[in-house]
Amino acid sequence: MTLQWGYKQAFLRCALLFVVGVVLQIAFGDFSNRFLRQPWGLIFAINYLYLLIVIYVQSDKWKWMRQIYDHHAMISTLSSMVILTIIFGLTRQDPDTEGIVGMLGFSRMTSSWSFNILLVYFMTALGVNVVQDLHRWRQRRLAAILSHIAVFTILCVGTFGSAGKERVTITTSLDKAAHIGRDKAGNSMELPFAITLKEFTMEEYPAKLYILDTKTEQSSKEYLLVEEEGLTQEIDGWRVEVIKSLDMAGAIPGQAEFREMKHVGAAPAVYVKAENLKSGQKYEGWVSCGSHIFEPSFLRLGERYAVAMPRREAKRYLSRIVVIDSEGESHRFNVEVNHPATLGSWKIYQVGYDTARGRWSTHSVLECVRDGWYPVTHCALWLTLLAGVVMFLTAGGRKVAKSKRETKKQPLTNAKSVTKHRKEGKR
Amino acid sequence: MSWNELIYYAIASILCWVAGAVMAFKSQKRWHAAALSITGSVIFFAYIIGMWIALERPPMRTMGETRLWYSFFLSVAGVVVYLRWRYKWILSFGTMMSVVFICINLFKPEIHSKTLMPAxxxxxxxxxxxxxxxxxxxxxxxxxxxxxxxxxxxxxxxxxxxxxxxxxxxxxxxxxxxxxxxxxxxxxxxxxxxxxxxxxxxxxxxxxxxxxxxxxxxxxxxxxxxxxxxxxxxxxxxxxxxxxxxxxxxxxxxxxxxxx
The missing domain is CATH 1.20.120 (Four Helix Bundle (Hemerythrin (Met), subunit A))
Known part of the structure; x- marks a missing residue:
């Protein structure tokens, strides 16, 4: 395969940009986009869009400007992005990595100069193509045009808008107002509102019983899901039977027996019988995963094995919060995973709780995010969805279009063309 | 419904898919082959729905569960492409790949958990x-x-x-x-x-x-x-x-x- 000069030039340009990125990385360290904080992000974005239009308009006069976004450029920038993304995927992202990988910035790829420079070049080539698409609108290319516009908008928002995004993690305690959280770097951040946790509730999945090999500390793959009393399951050569199941229980210190106990710190407990299927040996007793008050309890099965219950898995957890905004107005929200609360330009997410206390947690970890470009990104993503649907619906349409063109241009070969397509259809 | 029943549904589905693939080459009418392939897909989908009901959640969490969908969609994609563009070979290809992924699931069965994390x-x-x-x-x-x-x-x-x-x-x-x-x-x-x-x-x-x-x-x-x-x-x-x-x-x- 011989590479055309246009491709050679385009790939050399990408290679040069990569080298420039490496030099900048070594000279100045990681790339930071802090200079794009609002309002600078918006100012730069507007000027950048203007620059793209200038490049497109002037590209008739200047050949090198056309080379920025022609198909050679698109293929070379796309190839560069594929290669860099693969390197990204193959390299563990760890800011403390040393050696050549750390020096080139591959272990902090989103902050590396090479990645950002080539990404901006890719965005620029795509951007000028979008200007061209809009200028020379062709209905036939609708799917491609929509994709170009949507992807360009997403890249643009990511580049110029991400620096202006605020993200604050705040730990709230029951009935205590909190308005100071921490950003990703651990710096203290003051929020323009105060959050008070009124209630934290958790729904859990039923307890699971495993056979634990105490020598290897490996638990069985199979388990018994304690959905009701009387259930039996064979696990790794043992028949395990649930005799009694208590959702909220506790044990009196020094006693092995669990009793129903409906107050803070209560843990699930199950009275089980286990029989070795080979030897017929039988054991019975209480098993519990424990809580922040009660120790876990195992049923020993001889010297090596035991029946164990890990902590129950959370099905859903919810924080009832009251937010007082800067105007002194009070807002009540229920926040849970996948259901954030919205307060003006802020969104409040449920991210965690005190895992040691589980369902009895008195803390809730929330994340407050302000993303000024949210509406634009959202519209661009929905446009991408639309572009995907249009591409699916129009895929395969070219054959028809070509056949129609052939019909118009070459009436004499029309019969042959139709026959050929029919034959292909029967293949 | 559990992993143990997969083999019965798989055999029935594969038989239909293979018959559909053969029919694509033998029969002049597209719908014969398509109907057989669709029947295979419906049988396989019935198994997936059975798992969905038994697990009380969509069977999409583990690798084995996604392989079920992959096998199903390969067969569906085959029929869609066959009906739209009349590529006869696609039914054979789709069947072959579906069978490979069903076999992986049969030879490497998983333990299915009902739990589905909040996210x-x-x-x-x-x-x-x-x-x-x-x-x-x-x-x-x-x-x-x-x-x-x-x-x-x-x-x-x-x-x-x-x-x-x-x-x-x-x-x-x-x-x-x-x-x-x-x-x-x-x-x-x-x-x-x-x-x-x-x-x-x-x-x-x-x-x-x-x-x-x-x-x-x-x-x-x-x-x-x-x-x-x-x-x-x-x-x-x-x-x-x-x-x-x-x-x-x-x-x-x-x-x-x-x-x-």
Missing amino acids: LQSPWFVPHVIVYMFAYAMMGAVTLFALYLWLRKSPKLASDEELRVCDNLVRIGWSFLTLGMVMGALWAKQAWGDYWTWDPKETWAAATWLSYLLYLHMRPHVKDQNLNFALLLFSFLLLQMCWYGINYLPSAQGASVHVY
């Missing part, structure tokens, strides 16, 4: 996974077809019509990859406040998406068939990395939230 309890979960599995199925079909065109002895070069089939299938697959990726982004924003976090799974999804996009941009300009076929194969390898390869990749260990 997965979203209206985006089902469409996100389904759309991705359909995209994977389309890309699997086009990879097999490209390999056939590339490695066959005669004729050495693929015809324009054959290349158009490749392009159409990639275009459909890529449009679904895009839909899956965007749905994932909208879901991530709802769950974690970020559209994209360059999690290992997302990074490899981006690499796969870009690689197929490169193919779509190269095809009209680069006439070297070897290069185009090699890129298709390479893109499919990236897809494998995105689907399950990251589970074994040292750089992704403990770094992905996409491990369930």
Whole structure:
């Protein structure tokens, strides 16, 4: 395969940009986009869009400007992005990595100069193509045009808008107002509102019983899901039977027996019988995963094995919060995973709780995010969805279009063309 | 319904799919082959629905569960492509690949858990996974077809019509990859406040998406068939990395939230 000069030039340009990125990385360290904080992000974005239009308009006069976004450029920038993304995927992202990988910035790829420079070049080539698409609108290319516009908008928002995004993690305690959280770097951040946790509730999945090999500390793959009393399951050569199941229980210190106990710190407990299927040996007793008050309890099965219950898995957890905004107005929200609360330009997410206390947690970890470009990104993503649907619906349409063109241009070969397509259809 | 019943449904489905694939070549009427293949898919879908009911959640969480959908969508994709473009071979290809993935599930059964972590309890979960599995199925079909065109002895070069089939299938697959990726982004924003976090799974999804996009941009300009076929194969390898390869990749260990 011989590479055309246009491709050679385009790939050399990408290679040069990569080298420039490496030099900048070594000279100045990681790339930071802090200079794009609002309002600078918006100012730069507007000027950048203007620059793209200038490049497109002037590209008739200047050949090198056309080379920025022609198909050679698109293929070379796309190839560069594929290669860099693969390197990204193959390299563990760890800011403390040393050696050549750390020096080139591959272990902090989103902050590396090479990645950002080539990404901006890719965005620029795509951007000028979008200007061209809009200028020379062709209905036939609708799917491609929509994709170009949507992807360009997403890249643009990511580049110029991400620096202006605020993200604050705040730990709230029951009935205590909190308005100071921490950003990703651990710096203290003051929020323009105060959050008070009124209630934290958790729904859990039923307890699971495993056979634990105490020598290897490996638990069985199979388990018994304690959905009701009387259930039996064979696990790794043992028949395990649930005799009694208590959702909220506790044990009196020094006693092995669990009793129903409906107050803070209560843990699930199950009275089980286990029989070795080979030897017929039988054991019975209480098993519990424990809580922040009660120790876990195992049923020993001889010297090596035991029946164990890990902590129950959370099905859903919810924080009832009251937010007082800067105007002194009070807002009540229920926040849970996948259901954030919205307060003006802020969104409040449920991210965690005190895992040691589980369902009895008195803390809730929330994340407050302000993303000024949210509406634009959202519209661009929905446009991408639309572009995907249009591409699916129009895929395969070219054959028809070509056949129609052939019909118009070459009436004499029309019969042959139709026959050929029919034959292909029967293949 | 449990893993133990899979074999019965699988045998019934495979018999229908094989009969459909044979009928595509034997019968003049498209609907004979399509009806048989659809029957196979319906039987297999009945098993998936049975699992859905038994597990009390969508069976989309584990690798084995996604393989069920992959097998199902391969058969569906085969019928759709067959009915739309009348490519008879697609039913055989679809059947072959579905059988491979069913066999993996039969020989490597999983323990199914009813639990579904809160982050997965979203209206985006089902469409996100389904759309991705359909995209994977389309890309699997086009990879097999490209390999056939590339490695066959005669004729050495693929015809324009054959290349158009490749392009159409990639275009459909890529449009679904895009839909899956965007749905994932909208879901991530709802769950974690970020559209994209360059999690290992997302990074490899981006690499796969870009690689197929490169193919779509190269095809009209680069006439070297070897290069185009090699890129298709390479893109499919990236897809494998995105689907399950990251589970074994040292750089992704403990770094992905996409491990369930």
